[in-house]
Amino acid sequence: MALSWAARYAKATGAALQAVLAWHYPAAVGTAPPGVTPQPVRAQAEQYVLDNLTAAIGKAAEPAAELAEPRIAYGHAAPVLVDESGQADLLVVGGRGHSSFAGMLLGSVSTYCVSHARCPVLVVRQPR
16 A cells, blocks of 8 residues: 555656665574674575565556665664655655554554654555
8 A cells, every 4th residue: 555655656746766675584583683694594585575575566556666666674664764764755654553443543663754754754554
């Protein structure tokens, strides 16, 4: 939803579109900070993440999404997106609710982005 909205906006305004996906090793597998992980393992993980991002861009309902420049970044989504906002005119993030009450609230990543981004933020909610 957020990528489709951003693609339509980019097409309408002539803006460049960068699709950013943040990733990090899950805590369940233990800590593996960058630089310590063997390069072949890190390269395989990054390729997997990039393939998923490329597939998401391909599935976006808006044809303009195909113009999106895919970019992956290591780290938790919230600080990665806020860092990216320093070079952006608009940060578009998705928002998901998890229950009837929580669905009325913003999630932790979107709340962090709205509070800390260095550009305007648009939160695109999933339809109920």
